[in-house]
Amino acid sequence: MPDRFKVMTVGDAMITFNPSVQGPLRFVESFNRKVGGAELNFAIGCARLGLGSKWISRLGKDEFGRVIYNFTRGEGVDVSEVKLVEGYPTSLNFKEINGDGSGKTFYYRYHSPITTMTPEKVKDEWFEEVDLLHLTGVFMAIDPNNLKVVKKMIEIAKDKGIPVSFDPNIRLKLWTIEEARNAYNEIFPYVDILLTGLDEIRLIIGKDSAEDLGKFADQYGIQDLVIKDGANGSRLYREGNWVEAPGFSVNPIDTVGAGDGFDAGYVYGWLNGFTPAQLLRFANGVGALVTTVSGDNEGLPYLEEVSAFINNESIIER
Template identity: 70%
Template sequence: MSSKYGVLTLGDAMITLNPEETGPLRFVNRFERKVGGAELNFAIGCARLGLRSKWISRLGKDEFGKVIYNFARGEGVDMSDVAYVNGYPTSLNFKEIREDGSGKTFYYRYQSPILTLNPGDITEKMFEGIDIVHLTGVFLAIDPKNVNIAKRVMEIAKQKNIPVSFDPNIRLKLWTIEEARSVYYDIFPYVDILLTGLEEIRLIIGTDSKESLAEFAKVNAIDQLVIKDGKHGSKLYTKSEWHEKEAFPVIPVDTVGAGDGYDAGYIYGYLNGLSIDERLAFANGVGALVTTVAGDNEGLPYLDEVMPFIQNEAVIER
């Protein structure tokens, strides 16, 4: 049964190539092909929780573009505003994992297909049946003109009284913190729900004290300031009050995608009218479950997995 709540996001997606052996990439001969991308992960996370999930993007008209398209469609994501483009190869990233468990990511997203998306491509029709818009800093970091696309999205959302959530999702391989900070402060006036990591907000405003965070939220008119802090749980500042919820104890296998999963969980709770404590617990539960499975989006849970987990009725068997 289709959910009564619809979510819209937009951004780039990539083919992720994970090494099947450890060591410097120059010595790795075998890779496993996966699909990744912060906004797509969020869209998939929402779809698995039962929300109607729309993703706006551009893909290379190539074999990898077809892989991403078919994968996302198979996950139940609305692909009606995703188009193939010629002459722009689908983005790639290669992961390197050293013997000690440390790793690096090498991006190959020059001339990304998302560069062909323009503000004029964003139409009011895309917002039909949409109850919240979610953007991230990854899309903003790819190219300076994406800021105007994001603003176009947020302006239409405001006209239609659709709330906007934003995750800074800082990628310092794509831009400097100074560049990011400048753009974020341009974006914040449109944002109703800010979903950020503790380290991220520290980078953005230079501190993470509760007093400073509260002042930041007030000055920028952010209705809900959500701080994600991994194994330490999460907290929310809204209506001059702080609310905190502890994390669920799990043994993490891979933390990639946990923040995207948390965002999907929080938005699910928000749209479905969960109380603040229930909302934070639900989002914490989704984020925790993501870490129990390796991969960018493989661990994003379904609704019938989350509820027993957060109610302490189920042992993780995934």
Template identity: 40%
Template sequence: MKELDVVTFGETMVLLTPELMTPLEYSSRFYKQVGGAESNVAIGLQRLGHSVGWFSKLGNDPFGRYIHKFVRGEGVDTSRCIYTNEAPTGIFFKEKYSSTNIRVYYYRKNSAASLLSPDDLDEDYIACAKFLHITGITPALSLSCRETVFKAIEIAKKHKVKVVFDPNIRLKLWKIEEARSVLLEIAAEADIILPGLDEGELLSGRKTPEEIASFLGKEKLVVIKLGERGSYYQFGNENGYVKGFHVPQVVDPVGAGDGFAAGIISGLLRNEPIPDAVKRGNAVGAIVVGANGDVEGLPSKEELEEFMKGATYHRDVKR
């Protein structure tokens, strides 16, 4: 089986966004995009020159086929995707009042992806990767999804595949008490943890990046996202802050954390020192917020290098 740099899995949905910046109830025309934390990371890594596999359970419907073709069209391996007639593909709507006032409405309950089960995992496929990337969204979708996540982690550890965990807390999907318990159990098994500051506070009850990172474990690489301020990292006795990049105009912040994860993993795959890998994550996140949509702003390897050198970043992204 072909070796992959990263394998990831989870729910990807069709995103419908109004053509105009108006409330949804007054919107009549929408454009169609794709959004999902794990597939965002997969596409981001693929554009940065890495080999990536992503899989999910998709509805055997037009939206499911559209997602499959879109992700595969980005060069991501989708050979382990599964179609089902038992449930539809999830969708969500993005309502933009301004670049800083965005509301997201999900229609994903009992979706096809929520039917993922441990039986859908291919052990050899996970074993062929260097990293397994998972998020805290998947275990919130259903009990079978939760069991699938823990089984995937078990497989990864058995084959010495490093586990990257982005908590990606979605309190619309579950209560904080349940989320904290399950996500801390996943974090205990992960090698790399990528929370936002707010997520770190929810999980640990601590306030500062230093306290949160120490709570999650000094033997792990913990990188805490601090928005425009950059990031804080800790690994053993190595720690520090890495400055963020100036963003002239925030167009759409959704998906920036996934871009950040792709940048971090890319740096680690390139065997960069941790501060350099974190800098790469900061840069991808900064680029992503300058474009509409979850994946439209994800840069190529050449575009990222240009941005990080301080050159003016030009990208023609429609809408």
């Protein structure tokens, strides 16, 4: 057994601008600059839990690209395969937050540097000492060519006996549900761990009963089908059986990144041999803690924080 398990993921990252006041974006005059992105959040979440974490990406060779690169490196993530690309602007997004807590996200990621990745640039060396490959639908949605990159990475991972986890993380602002389904169906047969929200799986297969979900997992040979349901907790289908775990009681401030945190927590537990019940409880705890802090990844907890929290829910030392 290695001293420390290592995970790898691939995806775009963005500079996120959070509004200083609530209301329509056209009336907001100042913003707080943050760093975000689903795969980046996952990589940081894994690093904070103590896993070796490697993030593959392309950023603009500009000031924002350097902000993301330096921030990620500072979190202990392996950024040796993160390249700064000339002539491609680093992706941005602006958040709009209403008085009732609801909001919108405005993406500016056209001509993203991540589109410079091609299957031919995927290298066997990336996979050295990697124990799990994590993928999400966000990367695939940005550009049609990225599906080819994902398939190449899966091919190498399977050749090396590396398990694959996948979070659909549907972004209907980036592609249609039909496009998403077609892409997912191409990779489902190679996924060992599927981490999906309840609403997402309904969109993907049009059903959500326990029986139908079990049939879906069996059809594609998915070892672990994990259904995330926010404050309601989560469920795991494995070897014909369902295991459930309730969510934790917290006062949520910001739910952005909670799903990415859950994924990091689940992968941590899976690699360390947790039982199904332990897996769900640990991942639920990570996801809950993320919601107690505003920001895409600011709330991702360290291992000791999760351990204290899941053993005594009243302890939240942030």
